[in-house]
Amino acid sequence: MRWTSGALCLIIACAIAVTDYYRHREVAQLTPAPPAPPPPPVKVVEEEVEPTGPVDETLQVLKGDTLSSVLLRAKIDQTQVHDAVEALTKVFNAKDLRPDHQLFVTYMPPKEKGGDRDLLSLYIRPSIECEITVEKGDDGSYRAQKEVKKLIKTTQIAKGEIKESLFLDAKKLKVPPKVITEMVKVLSHDVDFQRDFHPGDTFGLVYDTEKDPEGLLERPGQLSFVYLKLKDKELRFYNFKPRSSPPGYYDLKGSSTRKGLLRTPVDGARLSSGFGSRRHPVLGYRKDHKGVDFAAPIGTPVMSAGDGVVEKVGPFSSYGNYIRVRHNSEISTAYAHLSRFATGLRPGKAVRQGQIIGYIGMTGRTTGPHLHYELIRFGKQVDPKHVKTMPAGKLGGADLSAFKALVASINKRFEAYKPPVQPAEEPDDAEASTPTPAAENDVPTSDELQKADSKKV
Ligand SMILES: [Zn+2]
Structure with missing residues (x-):
């Protein structure tokens, strides 16, 4: 009676394992997985004699595993593990082994109780493009073969x-x-x-x-x-x-x-000076104004006009504290006269549209607190008003x-x-x-x- 119920449990467990495998197959297909559904691992009951013929087993790579540790855990003969791994690493970089990988091994069960398993072949699919097989030759040596799909x-x-x-x-x-x-x-x-x-x-x-x-x-x-x-x-x-x-x-x-880019990179600011020729308030003579000015109190946050990457951040001649953000191969925006920069801002850092990158100030050549904002297209300042x-x-x-x-x-x-x-x-x-x-x-x-x-x- 006990035997029957034990066997029944084993059958049910196997059935669940098989169902579970097929349920998760979809997920498995997105990551490297076996070329054919491997048979569910069969738990060897102590009293039972190991089968006499070759056995297939799927070995899961766990976090921190090496090729050797996976094979040793499967009770493969130690010398064979060494030789097989040596062959395998000729075509596969051991550093590329990841916890989602599986090793499919075929071995002969030990002849006497407690002995090591005799590794016949090993298969790994480290990526969708690549398939590696290691096989034991008649002379007992292992040879690895890599197939690129x-x-x-x-x-x-x-x-x-x-x-x-x-x-x-x-x-x-x-x-x-x-x-x-x-x-x-x-x-x-x-x-x-x-x-x-x-x-x-x-x-x-x-x-x-x-x-x-x-x-x-x-x-x-x-x-x-x-x-x-x-x-x-x-x-x-x-x-x-x-x-x-x-x-x-x-x-x-x-x-x-x-x-598109934000029209006004400062919340609640007033446009104080447009783009184009004007009498420069500091220098006194007519000079092209290459940007637009937004007047706002010192410390008012300045936002990035669009998603992009910080290209320059720091003091920049008459611009004072200056930030330039590149939005694509064509467009950048620049922000000048800032009192300070947002913490952590440095060249190469990605910024999102609307993200605070600095604060209004009056550094550089300026008479009052304002943001000098430039839209740069192919390296040349353009009037944002004309860029719809x-x-x-x-x-x-x-x-x-x-x-x-x-x-x-x-x-x-x-x-x-x-x-x-x-x-x-x-x-x-x-x-x-x-x-x-x-x-x-x-x-x-x-x-x-x-x-x-x-x-x-
Ligand atoms: Zn200006």
Whole structure:
């Protein structure tokens, strides 16, 4: 009776382990994982005799592990561990071993009780691109072989309805979490995630993934299109790379989702002097005023006009205490005559729009407390008044033509895509055991699209 119940428990435990494995497979696929589902590790009961044939086992790398410690823990013969690791490190840098890695070993059980296991082979997949096998030769020596996989890029389309949340509903369509996070970021300037959603709202994405030739491992790639249809608005954002600036997301009209610069980088300040020629209050003669002045009491906080990186911070000739922030390859802003800087501000530090970077003062050549603010485009001061939006934020010329072609191409494919019919509401368990196929389409990748489209214009 005790035997029967013991065996029953073992069977149930195995069943749970197998179910658990399949449940977590989705997660495992995002990180390097086995090429084939390994058999669940079988706990060897003391009284039982070890099997006589080769045994496969999956060894989990834990924090602080080395290749040797993982193998020694699995009771592999010490000399063999040394030799196998020596062979392995010829093709794999031991420093690259991470706790999410697994070693798949095949060994012969010890011939007598308490003996060491005889390592036949070892397999590790340190990344989606790379596969390493170590095998024991007839002479007992170990030889390692590394195979570099050629990844296949595919474009995926997903379309769905928001029932719970954008994140959960997109996840149900097998969109990788990294891609969903990117989507949320793209939408965050235009959507209030707390209030804007209503039943019946729909969303869609076009994104790339890379798969190994066996189609077992997948890595999320670029998100090229985001679609959101709300009760009162429809949003479409396209990933596009202008010729002279980094890629970004643009709406149908070719406006960047990146926020424009703040008009007034000082709260509650009054514009005291505009851009252009004027009699200089200190020098007395006419001089071009290369910025705009905002008068405000000493100590009034000054904010960064946009997201960017601090380029210069410190005293700078007649500017007094000076900060320059680079926003992109084209635009920087400068802040002068400051009384002091925000703590921790130094060149190379990233700042957000609206972040306090300094305080109004009257250092340098000035008659009274004010902020001298400059908008610098390609290294030259320009009048902020004439810069309607941040210039890099709006596509024009050849960029705009290329963008329009990309928009037409993505729209056409997106509209044509019919999502597979989702099974009716099922309990969570059913979803795990019968995964719906990922929205996969035999369409060119977004790179190819962009290339093809730029040829047309
Ligand atoms: Zn000024």
